[in-house]
Amino acid sequence: MTGNKAVAYKEPGKVELIDIDYPSFELKDGPGVNPANVGRTVPHGVILKTVATNICGSDQHMVRGRTTAPPNLVLGHEITGEVVEVGPGVEFIKVGDICSVPFNIACGRCRNCKERKTGICLNVNPDRPGSAYGYVDMGGWVGGQANYVLVPYADWNLLKFPDKDQALEKIMDLTMLSDIFPTGFHGAVTAGVGVGSTVYVAGAGPVGLAAATSAHLLGAAVVIVGDLNEGRLKQARSFGCETIDLSKGGPAEQIEQILGVPEVDCGVDAVGFEARGHGHDAKEAPATVLNSLMEITAAGGALGIPGLYVTGDPGGVDEAAKKGALSLSLGTGWAKSLSFTTGQCPVMKYNRQLMMAILHDKVSIAKNVNAKAISLEDAPKGYAEFDAGAATKYVLNPNGYLN
Template identity: 45%
Template sequence: MSNKMRAVVYDGPFKVSIGEVERPKILHPNDVLVKITTSCICGSDLHMYEGRTAAEKGIVFGHENMGIVEECGEGVSLLKKGDRVVMPFNVACGHCQNCEEQRSAFCTNVNPGFAGGAYGYVAMGPYPGGQAEYVRVPFADFNALKLPKGKQNEEDFALLADIFPTGWHGVELSGFKPGESIAVFGAGPVGLMAAYSAKLRGASEVYVVDRVPERLQKAESIGCVPVDLSKGNPAEQIKALRGGKEVDRGVDAVGYQAVTADGKTEQPNAVLEGLIAVVRPTGGLGIPGLYVPKDPGAPDSNSAKGYITFPFGKLFEKGLTVGTGQCNVKKYNRYLRDMIISGTAKPSFVVSHNVTLNEAVDAYDKFDKRVDGYTKVLLHP
């Protein structure tokens, strides 16, 4: 077998290419090598793609990966060649304090000096991504979730790597209880998964804020109330729809690249302000949307250093709780897998395009520009 493979390689802001890179090898007895069948382009990849991180040229993208086990290290006991698996985007050891407490996104062993590791992402450790033909999975017995054999539910299972658990996590962080109302800011893949998760968990009403018509239509198609950001202050729109009442919970599925109503001006604190305004006193906020310690393309000097201003006084006055941080995928993925198998959940409604790995350059461009209906793209080597 060749020691080279094709992969999506970062070449600089707004530039990726299909390059020939070293094929991964087993480096530790606990590793497996997975032949990729599906990898996804994530909104988080766009932060690197747009030059809004410290990502350097040559990084192989791809933290949402699934495929077939090709080779196992001698220490692997739960997996075997031919197993169909999906990998949480979190690379985690499984035995540090955080991993043992189901906080695998904050593993302290896999990426010293940073809270957690991931495949193919800047500052998240030495783990090349899976937008490629193969990926190496460390601590594989912990990091790979077995799936039913065959090709059934491929699109659904691929979303277990990140966005389905992350959407669920955003709702969990908010302190949501069945029967409550919730507002989700952002109708990208994670926002739609948060809204879908809230519906699955028994929300009475789900409001979804965005300004892209196709995204709002997707939200409406699953029984949510779409709120068009371009038509004015979303918090006021939601309260008007509710006769002046606020909602019980809120989810930020946007993060640090939030924009004003016209969609032309970045305002990193826009969603945080909106959530504080629209959630009732003693309600809760879940913030799975990405915020970074440094932002090279920030609109001001404070946010460039990761400092975001927001009305803390109002947050305090209302007694709001706040939950934030990356998703601990391992905490949720086997349960969500079983919901897919049973037919209870079908998260693949967010998938807009299935393309080959060779079409990734064009897919990145269109996904970044939000054109031609590109909302969630799956890559197949």
């Protein structure tokens, strides 16, 4: 039997490379697997040999101990791979295909999937709508930071790249299609970004940089990125963004210095529930980003909120935050007639179009997020550096496909 190593969450602040079973076409019991999913057969699935699998900020929430993730949960929902086995129910995907895997697991059969709401599929997670690989409370589908991974409903879920050689040449860009590029694009689209828009993106991590890249792709006139981390702000400036340093105070005054007015047309929250306040030595204040976005987004505008919010946070700053309850100034949003879009990005709504933009050299997402390939064995180091604020998107290379 072929061996399989994987990156697993062990305890707060620690991940480790462990040996796991080679995938089979059945969901087995294990850390985080919903009991109702144990024994679920997957004749519609394929087994992928992982080409690239990325460390995500959403993974970091679990690794910091800010979720109810159990020890030995195999991580990784950003997956690109080569098909090495197909189940008996797979018709169109073939052995040898290189494909992007949307981080949302979707059945393609339920009402929500048919309405393109693949982030909230009704059939893959017994606890709630929506599922993902290697993530707490998402059904227990094994993560892809491994040599091999099972992908269910393969004909529906997989985005096959049209040319294998071309895909491998552009793989550092194409690996971003599994999550952060569509997620950032979704944030920009739902914020109403279009030709001539002024846009503020809160957060210069990989999703924020992907949202800023997307805003440029959508024709924004000015894209402003705010963060407390100067290294990440420098990365945003490297592809034409204006930046504001939130360690010097809130965004309104600094936006006014750039635009002449203290507001923007469109706002994107790419931070989520571990947000900090503004100013020097800012402490965690999880409602800060959403409340500041409501203040600085023009009346009638919209907020795209791809930043992650949870219903259970053991490390929350108070009892309300531990339940995902934040002190939002909803009255401000109501008074200004602002629109809000939250939740998982429905990756399949965007990934093919973004693939074509990459293949035809319309965007350089890997460069913009400062992608760096590292070995699977170096994953713990990558997690530590990313957690320390490195302005880098770490791409794991489990099987030697990447240069």
